Amino acid sequence: xxxxxxxxxxxxxxxxxxxxxxxxxxxxxxxxxxxxxxxxxxxxxxxxxxxxxxxxxxxxxxxxxxxxxxxxxxxxxxxxxxxxxxxxxxxxxxxxxxxxxxxxxxxxxxxxxxxxxxxxxxxxxxxxxxxxxxxxxxxxxxxxxxxxxxxxxxxxxxxxxxxxxxxxxxxxxxxxxxxxxxxxxxxxxxxxxxxxxxxxxxxxxxxxxxxxxxxxxxxxxxxxxxxxxxxxxxxxxxxxxxxxxxxxxxxxxxxxxxxxxxxxxxxxxxxxxxxxxxxxxxxxxxxxxxxxxxxxxxxxxxxxxxxxxxxxxxxxxxxxxxxxxxxxxxxxxxxxxxx
Amino acid sequence: xxxxxxxxxxxxxxxxxxxxxxxxxxxxxxxxxxxxxxxxxxxxxxxxxxxxxxxxxxxxxxxxxxxxxxxxxxxxxxxxxxxxxxxxxxxxxxxxxxxxxxxxxxxxxxxxxxxxxxxxxxxxxxxxxxxxxxxxxxxxxxxxxxxxxxxxxxxxxxxxxxxxxxxxxxxxxxxxxxxxxxxxxxxxxxxxxxxxxxxxxxxxxxxxxxxxxxxxxxxxxxxxxxxxxxxxxxxxxxxxxxxxxxxxxxxxxxxxxxxxxxxxxxxxxxxxxxxxxxxxxxxxxxxxxxxxxxxxxxxxxxxxxxxxxxxxxxxxxxxxxxxxxxxxxxxxxxxxxxx
DNA sequence: CAAGAATTTGAGAGCGCTCCCATATTCTTG
DNA sequence: CAAGAATATGGGAGCGCTCTCAAATTCTTG
Numbered sequence: 001x002x003x004x005x006x007x008x009x010x011x012x013x014x015x016x017x018x019x020x021x022x023x024x025x026x027x028x029x030x031x032x033x034x035x036x037x038x039x040x041x042x043x044x045x046x047x048x049x050x051x052x053x054x055x056x057x058x059x060x061x062x063x064x065x066x067x068x069x070x071x072x073x074x075x076x077x078x079x080x081x082x083x084x085x086x087x088x089x090x091x092x093x094x095x096x097x098x099x100x101x102x103x104x105x106x107x108x109x110x111x112x113x114x115x116x117x118x119x120x121x122x123x124x125x126x127x128x129x130x131x132x133x134x135x136x137x138x139x140x141x142x143x144x145x146x147x148x149x150x151x152x153x154x155x156x157x158x159x160x161x162x163x164x165x166x167x168x169x170x171x172x173x174x175x176x177x178x179x180x181x182x183x184x185x186x187x188x189x190x191x192x193x194x195x196x197x198x199x200x201x202x203x204x205x206x207x208x209x210x211x212x213x214x215x216x217x218x219x220x221x222x223x224x225x226x227x228x229x230x231x232x233x234x235x236x237x238x239x240x241x242x243x244x245x246x247x248x249x250x251x252x253x254x255x256x257x258x259x260x261x262x263x264x265x266x267x268x269x270x271x272x273x274x275x276x277x278x279x280x281x282x283x284x285x286x287x288x289x290x291x292x293x294x295x296x297x298x299x300x301x302x303x304x305x306x307x308x309x310x311x312x313x314x315x316x317x318x319x320x321x322x323x324x325x326x327x328x329x330x331x332x333x334x335x336x337x338x339x
Numbered sequence: 340x341x342x343x344x345x346x347x348x349x350x351x352x353x354x355x356x357x358x359x360x361x362x363x364x365x366x367x368x369x370x371x372x373x374x375x376x377x378x379x380x381x382x383x384x385x386x387x388x389x390x391x392x393x394x395x396x397x398x399x400x401x402x403x404x405x406x407x408x409x410x411x412x413x414x415x416x417x418x419x420x421x422x423x424x425x426x427x428x429x430x431x432x433x434x435x436x437x438x439x440x441x442x443x444x445x446x447x448x449x450x451x452x453x454x455x456x457x458x459x460x461x462x463x464x465x466x467x468x469x470x471x472x473x474x475x476x477x478x479x480x481x482x483x484x485x486x487x488x489x490x491x492x493x494x495x496x497x498x499x500x501x502x503x504x505x506x507x508x509x510x511x512x513x514x515x516x517x518x519x520x521x522x523x524x525x526x527x528x529x530x531x532x533x534x535x536x537x538x539x540x541x542x543x544x545x546x547x548x549x550x551x552x553x554x555x556x557x558x559x560x561x562x563x564x565x566x567x568x569x570x571x572x573x574x575x576x577x578x579x580x581x582x583x584x585x586x587x588x589x590x591x592x593x594x595x596x597x598x599x600x601x602x603x604x605x606x607x608x609x610x611x612x613x614x615x616x617x618x619x620x621x622x623x624x625x626x627x628x629x630x631x632x633x634x635x636x637x638x639x640x641x642x643x644x645x646x647x648x649x650x651x652x653x654x655x656x657x658x659x660x661x662x663x664x665x666x667x668x669x670x671x672x673x674x675x676x677x678x
Numbered sequence: 679c680a681a682g683a684a685t686t687t688g689a690g691a692g693c694g695c696t697c698c699c700a701t702a703t704t705c706t707t708g
Numbered sequence: 709c710a711a712g713a714a715t716a717t718g719g720g721a722g723c724g725c726t727c728t729c730a731a732a733t734t735c736t737t738g
Contacts, residue, residue, distance in 0.1 A: 003460070005724055016688045021726065029686055031734095048458035052394030053724035056693050061391065066440070082421040089442040093452050098461065099440045101405070103428040113432050119387035121342070121694095122437065230625045260627060286569045288599060344694055355718045360696065368716055370704095392694035395723050460724095 004047050013041040024049060055121070064092060064309060065123040067102045069110060069130050069137040078227040078253055079281050080298070084129060084151065087302025095310060099127075110137060118144045125309045127151060131166075131197040138162070147312045149305050149321070153197045163312060163321040165305045169198050169278075172294035172327035173205025173248065176276045179292070179329055180246045181213045183337055185274060189221035189244035191235045191254045202250045202278060218242075225254050232257025240265055246274035246335070252281045252293055259287070259334070270336030280330055292335035296327045343386050352380040363388060394460070403431060403648060404456055404465040406441045408449060408476040417566040417592055418620055419637070423468060423490065426641025434649060438466075449476060457483045464648045466490065470505075470536040477501070486651045488644050488660070492536045502651060502660040504644045508537050508617075511633035511666035512544030512587065515615045518631070518668055519585045520552045522676055524613060528560035528583035530574045530593045541589045541617060557581075564593050571596025579604055585613035585674070591620045591632055598626070598673070609675030619669050631674035635666045 010020045015034060022030055023038040041047070055061040066088055068081065085101075092099040100123060104110035117123050118141065128138060131152025141148055142161075150164040180188050190206050193199035210217050220242050225235035232254030239247065240261065249255035255277030259269050269275050269289055277284060280295035308321050331337050349359045354373060361369055362377040380386070394400040405427055407420065424440075431438040439462060443449035456462050457480065467477060470491025480487055481500075489503040519527050529545050532538035549556050559581050564574035571593030578586065579600065588594035594616030598608050608614050608628055616623060619634035647660050670676050 003458070007724080017725085018688060018727090019686085022687090025726085029684095031686070034686085046454070046458060048455060050395070050724050051459040051461040052391050052398075052400065053693090054726080055391030056389070056395050056695085057724075057726040059391075059693075063439070079418070082424075085421075085424075085440070086442055089440050090444060090448075093441075093443075093448050096455070098456075100402070101424070101428050101438045101440045102432075103425055104432075105429060109429075109432050115385070116387060116435070117437075119342070119385060120390040122390040229622065233625070264627065283568065286572070288603065346694080356695085357697090357718055358716085361717090364696085368714095370716065373716085389694050392723090393696080395725085396694075396696040398723075 091306035169201035170205035173202035177209035185246035236261035290332035430645035508540035509544035512541035516548035524585035575600035629671035
């Protein structure tokens with residue numbers, strides 16, 4: 001079927017191009033009868049405005065870029081990212097935006113593609129998932145005047161100038177660690193991560209919780225992992241010799257790896273070692289044992305990132321928006337509080 | 340920094356708009372000296388052509404839509420999809436296309452968004468990941484003249500007319516099942532899936548393998564699951580009472596769930612029950628025990644889907660392209676062949 | 679019911695490119 | 709080295725919208 005133009009829709013409805021444009025863009029000052037007539041024609045013909053022409057005339061594409069910088073490497077080892085992508089996609093669908101996907105595996109790929117996307121006008125704004133401490137991508141993007149919001153808190157040095165949506169990682173870790181303390185565990189370990197602000201905040205929450213209850217953090221019980229199940233497995237293996245009574249893992253994937261490591265050593269969760277995770281991924285509830293964890297609202301994070309970006313694009317970019325979402329502790333069997 | 344136009348680049352380089360356009364689009368018949376001069380100016384200024392203007396003038400957007408129909412539901416329960424997305428993203432980056440992401444959770448969302456994407460000219464073609472038997476989405480898309488390729492074989496009824504990239508599921512399952520037979524197992528079960536062609540093909544391969552070696556398929560040893568780890572866990576639980584000696588799972592996630600179910604029953608893999616998966620996800624190698632599985636080339640699948648679509652968009656859409664990629668059996672500990 | 683105010687509609691210009699055709703330049707070759 | 713062929717370059721038109729401004733229509737109100 002041939003594609004119609006505004007002009008042709010106008011002809012059919014007996015009005016001008018301009019009037020049809022007004023109807024489509026919800027402008028005021030159209031007689032109701034005319035609006036109705038035009039809307040009918042649009043519906044009957046299935047007309048959709050040509051998006052290239054729209055972008056060119058309005059310099060707005062209604063496309064957002066969803067960026068995962070190369071520094072995240074094989075980002076999908078952590079099931080968190082697919083969920084974020086899903087949430088953002090859904091939010092974009094609701095708001096009639098199209099999410100363009102930009103995953104970078106190497107710095108070269110990042111360099112080549114990012115040049116194109118920032119300068120071609122293809123994209124109205126960027127959603128950047130990067131809470132790594134050193135993000136060359138973000139500092140590069142700041143040089144262009146393209147709006148963006150970050151998912152996850154940027155490093156303190158430039159957090160003020162950057163709009164972001166984050167969850168309250170510190171409060172979540174505080175809840176998790178407090179929970180373990182309250183259950184009577186004393187030798188509490190942590191499977192931490194490095195080079196990312198979420199990890200730093202969770203670490204801080206963990207330490208505050210212990211301190212607030214008069215416990216000292218035994219640095220020998222803190223091991224660094226990446227965000228994957230395999231990383232958790234390895235880190236837990238090294239931690240096992242220190243005989244912790246409980247362990248706070250900075251993600252569910254890490255926690256699951258830890259559980260596996262504990263089992264392989266012939267020990268049981270939570271009888272021998274209690275485990276608490278972070279994220280509340282779908283698989284946390286189905287795990288064996290079901291994982292006590294900190295639930296973070298991934299869907300709301302994605303939705304708010306999109307809505308914040310829309311707001312920035314449509315109104316003034318200043319001042320930067322900072323959103324921090326609350327989290328909650330979900331108590332299941334792995335911490336030994338229930339069975 | 341202000342965005343430059345073709346005209347302005349031409350001015351700086353002392354040539355016309357048209358010549359600059361020719362340089363950018365690699366047209367022949369430009370004197371080397373002139374081309375050089377123009378390229379220098381482009382490089383120095385960091386000029387990028389405005390993509391809206393390009394699309395409008397050429398009616399090509401260089402955007403592909405990556406679609407996961409609503410029928411897949413929470414598609415990301417299976418880690419296969421994130422990997423496919425990653426592969427497609429990478430392939431698009433290489434070929435200077437932008438992948439637009441269209442994940443649909445409900446039929447309403449699908450309806451609303453797909454109308455916009457097929458008719459607005461935003462998109463040059465679609466990559467559809469859907470090997471479900473009943474895809475209303477695909478039949479709807481066929482009514483428009485928008486090029487698309489499917490990942491996974493369409494149902495036989497209209498496979499001839501549809502371009503697709505698939506892996507040789509039947510051969511893979513045949514390899515896996517033959518492997519189990521050769522190891523001496525006789526009571527071989529299958530954790531199958533329903534309503535998708537990949538599952539049907541893997542089922543066929545499984546049955547052929549057994550038949551070719553004179554074994555009958557015991558239907559009581561075939562259980563249906565979805566593609567998730569939790570689904571595999573449940574299906575295996577019901578299968579356990581039938582005391583299989585070995586089981587072929589139609590995906591790695593299912594296989595991992597099965598391993599967990601077997602363990603929970605106090606049995607060991609592979610000593611009591613051997614397990615073979617399908618996909619060779621990254622976690623298969625790290626699993627405990629490492630999973631014998633059928634490796635499918637996800638990166639090549641994504642790459643070929645993109646390249647096939649580019650070919651269809653640029654040349655003639657007829658005839659439909661059918662690509663079936665080979666798979667290989669990866670033998671690890673879970674099948675009992677090695678330790 | 680006329681005159682001014684308010685509302686509604688139409689037409690022109692322009693967004694930055696590509697594509698085609700006309701003109702200018704360079705290359706052949708007798 | 710002239711004349712025709714081949715090659716290289718420039719300019720106009722047009723892609724389908726939006727936005728501004730002017731004109732037409734409708735609404736007020738004395």
